[in-house]
Structures are given as C-alpha cells and as structure tokens.
Amino acid sequence: MNGTLEPVIGLEIHVQLATATKMFCGCELSFGEPPNTRTCPVCLGLPGALPVVNARAIHFGLMIGLALGCELAQRSIFHRKNYFYPDLPKGYQISQYDEPLCRGGSLAGVRIHRVHLEEDAAKLIHLGASGRIHGSELSVVDFNRGGTPLVEIVTEPDLHSPSQAREWLELLRATLRSLGVSDVNMNEGSLRADANVSLRLAGSDQLGTKTELKNMNSFRFLEQGVTAEIERQRGIIEAGEEVVQETLHFDPSSGAITSLRSKEEAQDYRYFPEPDLVPIATTEEMLTAAREAMGELPAARAMRFERELGLSAARARQLAFRGELGDFYERALAGGSADAVTLANWVGGELVARTGDDDPAASMVEPAALAALVALLGEHRLSVTAAREVLDVLVSEGGEPAAIVAARGLGALEDAAGLAEIVARAIANDPAAAEQVRAGNPKAIGALVGPIMRETRGRADGAEVTRLIRAELGLQPDGD
C-alpha cells in the first residue's frame, strides 16, 4: 500500500417534520401518547384506505430546499418502495424516487444530492430480556409514529473526517432549527443520520467500496461510529483485503460494528409511481410562501457576526450554529453598550462554561445584565476575576451586576495611591523578580502581580497593576 488513505464520507439524514398531522392522513403527530392512539384507517394501512398529501409537509420541504440552495422541482411525484416488515402496514413506504422535491444545492461547501419527502415507519417493540428482535418473547407494534412526515437529505460524499461530518451535521441541525421545520432532536429520533463511508488513496478521484452505517442517534456516536468504521476499513485495506459493500450497525457502548446485511442480501424495492397520489405541482405561490417563512439562516448569521461585528470566525460560527446562543448574544448586544467582541467572548466562553448545553435564556441571567457586566469590565471598573464572580451570582440568582458589585465590594480599587503603595511593597519584597522584569523577561511580571492580587482580593484591575509595576521600575508603559 503506497500513499495515505483518505476517508470519503456522505450523510443521509432523516428529519421528522414538525407538522400538526401525519404525512398522508389527519392523525396528529404523537409525542409519547399511549400506543396506537394516534391512528386511523390510512396510517394503519386498512383495506381501502387512501393517502392524501400533507400540504404543510411540502411547504416545509420547499423551505429546506431553499435553505440548502437546491433546485426545486416544478413537478415531483411519489413512488412506492415495496418491502415486507411489521412496522410497515401497507407493505410499502410512500417515498420519492427519481422525481424528488429538491435536487442539488450545497451547505458550507458540502454538496446536496437530493431532498425528498416520505413517511416514517411504525415502532416495533420487542418484549423480553434482550430488547432486540433476537431472543424476544413477543414483538408488538405501536403505529403512533407510522406515517410521521420525514424529509430525507442526502449529501454527496464531500466530507473527509469524522469531526468534519459531525460539525457539518451540527450546522445542518442549526439550519433546520432556524427554519422551524423540525424539533431536530437526535435522542428522540426527530433527526437521524446514516453515514456512507469509504477510503481511497489521497488525491485519487476514484471512490472506494462504501459501507453504510445506520442510525447513529447522537453527534458523538456519529463521530465515534465513523471513526471506528474508518479504522476497520483501513485495517482491511492495509491487510491487502477488500472492503465488502454492506449495511452496518455501530454499537456505541461496545464500539463494535456488526453487519446488518450485505449487498447480495439487499432488497429489490420494486419502486413504481404511487397510483393513489397525483403529482405535486410546485406553484409560484407555494415558493413565495416558503421564501417568506424563512428567517436568517445560521451560515448567513455567522457571516454577519464576522463581517459586521468583527467576531472571529470560530466565535461567529459557535454563536450562529447554536441559535439560542446567537439569540442571547443579540439580545444582550441590543440592550447595552458592551463591546461586541468582548460580549461575544463572554457569551460563548464564560456563560457557556456555566450553562453547558442548556439554553442560557432558561438560566437566571438576563441578556441585559450580562451586557452591563461586560460594560463595567470595559470601563475598568471591575477586574476579570471579580466579573467572573459576578457572573456566578447572575447565573445562580440573577440580579443587576452593579448591585452585586456594590454588595460584595468587588469594585476595582479606585484609590490610586493605595494601589501604588501595594505595588511598591510587592517589588520591594521580590527584588529578583523585579530585576528580571527590568531585564526584559515579560513572564517574570506574574511573580509580582500574584501577591498584589492576593492583597487586593482580585479587585485590582490587571492592566492598571501592570502599568504601575512598569512605571515603578522605570519602563515604558507598553513595552515588552
């Protein structure tokens, strides 16, 4: 084997749409209701029942197509995908085949192959110790989920690492969330991803044999699963053997990859045009309605943060791709006089460190309060250490930064003479450090700052302390 192997990854994403009713009948979507209470003759596949397309699902599909820059078909049709399984009551899934709603497009440099509409299957529950079909005592079907509208988004194989795949999927999720078309919750299955993985010699334009990794239900599992599959394929190729085209299951708890079926066992789905439905004609009115329903998309928002507010690319993406962070940030920015970049760093850094994956709007911190805190910092009326302490209080109790600062005596030392005295004392106590600073070693200044901060309990402004030390030692204020 000469040369390095490059992973080639494509994603197939299933998104449950947040419509009021199912794809082809009037049943409301189910959120944990008792089994088989959200059903009707249509979604149970009873004899004689016929599907009717949910117009809202088409509307959402068009919005997704617009957001991904797809070409929207003026006419698209549904096909039947035929196979037998107990979670598929009609014996076929109504899906789209060679005339999908949307084709082409791209998101953040990853090309979109197609976007189409289909219906979800019902849920099989295997009773018994294993919880899986093998070894179960009894399998039962809950048809509440059956017929839920799904959009399938298929990318071209344009991703080249597990982390890139994960980041791209996060952007896609943010995009779908900002459209309001889905709950996009991977744990609950409203966003599900399959990955097609292959390896090829770096620089080659030939694709290697791919495998399909099914249903990874979190971003972390996607990254782990793809990583494990790349390593598995690398091992096969480096041993001089050939990768077999097959569908695989990744078990996140053991890290094991097992085969679900090989190419030879692949089903012939006998697709043919669904005769119970008429073609979807996409009218100008439908396109206008879809355009008007769309807000600013995460990629555009990140660009705006970067260009108009001067945020770093990474910070801009962080805030824009986690839309709730971007929302919090923009509310704070509007409600105060804080510096945009500093405020962004506080939202994306200090605040997220405290609120984690939760929406900060759900915490006690008011956006305006965080803006006021960052403004105090900008006016040097507060040290960074003190500001962190104030933020702790804001997160746990809420309130106004100025009042917290006053109540806790956290304000910056305004008594310049007092601070100068403390600085002079610190220099006198550590002449060796003072000598090194004077000799031009900037790191040595820390040995002097530390005792000063301890003595002032962090209230001294770091920049002011540095300035005073340098002045006391007879150095230029900003020279290093």
Place this chain on the structure above:
Amino acid sequence: MNDILALSAAGAAKAIAAGELDGGELFELYRERAAADRLNAFVWVADGPPPPSDGPLRGVPLAVKDLFCTEGVPSQSGSRILEGYRPPYSATVVERLTAAGAPLLGKTNQDEFAMGSSTENSGFGPVLNPWDRTRVPGGSSGGSAAAVAARLTPWALGTDTGGSIRQPAALCGIVGLKPTYGAVSRYGMIAFASSLDQAGPLTRDVTDAALLYGRMVGARDPRDSTSLDFPEPIVLPARTELAGVRIGVPVELAGEGIEPGVLAAFEATLELARSLGASVEQCALPHAPHALAAYYVLAPAEASSNLARFDGVRYGYRASGAGELTEMYTRTRHDGFGAEVKRRIMLGTYALSSGYYDAFYGRAQRVRTKIAEDFAAAFARFDFVATPTAPGVAFELGAKTADPLAMYLNDFCTVPMSLAGIPAISIPCGLAEPPGGGPALPVGFQLAGSAFSENALLGAAFALEQAIAFDGSTPYEA
C-alpha cells in the same frame, strides 16, 4: 308481489316517494329473496330491517360488491384472507348512497380481489348465472350482476378495472356503467389496480343506472387524491332518437375472435342505431389489440403492491404455528390467497423487478398512452365508439378455469377503455345461442365516450334500449 319485483329501482323510488309503496315491505321482500339466494350471489345479507332513511333513493335496497368497505359488515373482497373482516369505516360511495336513502341489502360475491371474469375465483364459491345455472355470470362483479338479473336486488354496486362491471352485465343481460376514472371516489374500495379501479352501477335499465350514478358522483372526495369534481349533474335520460350521433366501430375490437351470435346481435344493434338517425362508420384504434398485454402488466404490478398489506400482522387470516416472521408471512399468504391472485402477484412482482421494470412496466405505460391517444383521435371524429362488450355469451362453469389466457380474452373489448380512463356502458342488445348450442343467452353492446361524457352516453344508451326492448326476465325461480 311479482308486480313489485317488476318495478325498476327508479319505479320503486317513485312509488315510495308517492306513498304507494312501503319501503319496509320492499326491503323485506328483497331481503328474503337475497337470503334464499340459489346463485351464491350474496356473501352477506342484512338480517333485519334497515334504519329509517330519507333522500331521493329512499327505501330502495342496494346490494354492494363485497370489496366495498361497509362499517361493521363483512368486507372480504371475495378472499379467504379477509374472511370475517369487518371494517371500522364505510367507503365514500357507500356513505353517499346511504345518505341518499338507499339501505344496504347485502354484500355480493365476486372474484377474489376482483381478479377474474367468471366469479369462479371467489374464495366463497362460484356464482351461477340466472339465465343458465350451469354457466358463469361473468366477473368480477358476478354476484352483483346475477343478483340484479335474478331480481334478488333492485340494483347493485360493482367495480370495473378491466371490464368487471361491463362483462358480467353483458353475460347477465343487464346494464353496467364504468365511469370516467376519477369520477367516483375509490376511498374504501379494497384496491385491485389503483390506476384503473372505478365503482359503477349494475342495474336493470339505463334509467336506473343514471339514477344511481347521479348519487355516486358530484364534488370530489378529499380522501381520494385521484377523484375529481363531476362537471355537471347526471340527468335521467329521455332521448328516443340518435339524430346526428356519430358512432365509430373499431375494426380491431369488432371482428376477429368474436362469437358469430354475438357479432350478429351487435350488428343488428348498429342497424337499429342507424334507423334512429345515427351515422355508423368504421374507425381505427390501432393500439387496442395491445391493450390486454399492457393491462396484464400494469394491473398485476399495482396489485402486487396493493395486496402486500395482507400479511397476517394486523387483520384477516394469519397462519398459525409459524416459528418466525418470514414463515408467518409466507404461510399466511400461501394459504389465504387463491391461485389466480397468487399468479397475478407473481406476474406483477416480476414486472416491477429491478432490471425488468423498463421492459415491462415502462413499455406497458407507453402502450397505455398510445391507446388514450387512439381514443382521443377517434373522438375527434365520433361521439361514441361501439363494440360488443364481451367476445362471447356466458360460458359453462369450469370451461376456462384451466386456461388463464382464454379467461383473460373475455376483457379484450373492455380493457382499452379502462386503460384510457374513459366511460363505457354495456346494455343488453339481444340473445345469442352459445357456440355448443343450447338456450339463447344475453349479448352486451358497449358504447364508450370521452371523459365525463356520461350524460351523453346514458342518453344514447337509453335511446337504443327503448328501440331494442330487451326482455330481461330470466328462468330463475326463488
């Protein structure tokens, strides 16, 4: 009693509305006849009086083909796999007719899943022809046709996919109308071939067909995406001449392969049309001879998918004792479906298979388009196209069961209209001796028009019917 039985459905409706006839008595009269059915035409008969009804069809009992879903009443589509299945809802067309006042008398026997031309493929035994009980009534709506001909019901609902209303109507000497595709909602009809199936009336005369059909169409059904608003109300036909009417006779469907007796009755009817003022000329439907081949790709393809839901999981028959899922599926479908249904599922599955799709399904769709174009060209010159409905009169039970292709040829003259989605009516036009000799049997005359031309079609059929004056009484004795 015989006077009441002699009343057409329209006559009975009028008598009830005028207070001259009691709807309850009428229902009980037919209910008893249907329950004592010696033709195996019924698979279920109401066991008591219906709830009171109102509307233009008030009190006139209606027999309904088994494949229409009727809430709480067995709806089995002639199949053992659905034996005893009682749906939780009723078909739209049944709801509409019930709302118009027609009470449900019973469910009629049929070929399993409407696949057949003799009703011998029923899972519940064959239906006998009331003209000669050694012969078939045609199919697949054979139960409905036999019941109407034998006066076991004033009228009946059937369905037509490739001839399943028109051919049994012809073989039983009654009237059958296959509507324009989309005119009648398919919601609640247990599907055979979705792009072809249409519900229509089987009646003693053209007036009854118009009366019943008028209540089946109207505003499109929001539950059936392929249904359409009917552009005008259906009127009761009154025309007694055919002045200016241009009738085209396609050489491809009215010559070779038609029994001489049938051809003679057909030609006599054309002569009658001329005498009523119509012009009758030859026309061409060059692709019509390929219709049967295309039909036997398309209909089984759709059926193979439509019948996948009968898997033993949720309703109907389930084979017992299977150790795992695939075995349960296989045994349920092996035991539950009859031979013809299995044959067509296999044909359709094959036609849709990867690598064969274009050669079979794709090509058949192209033939279908050509046939529709043939009709469009014909209707540029003619108002109607006329053919014999079926190539022969009723044949003996078992005569064609061993030869599926011979059975399929029964639909030779009716399938082209089904593929084109256009309306066609069959009216009795006389009697003809069967090829092997014996008592004369009814012959059907088929008239087809362009989409949504049902009013014109019923009008012309009515004029012919008056001139033909066919006596529909059968030797059947209750």
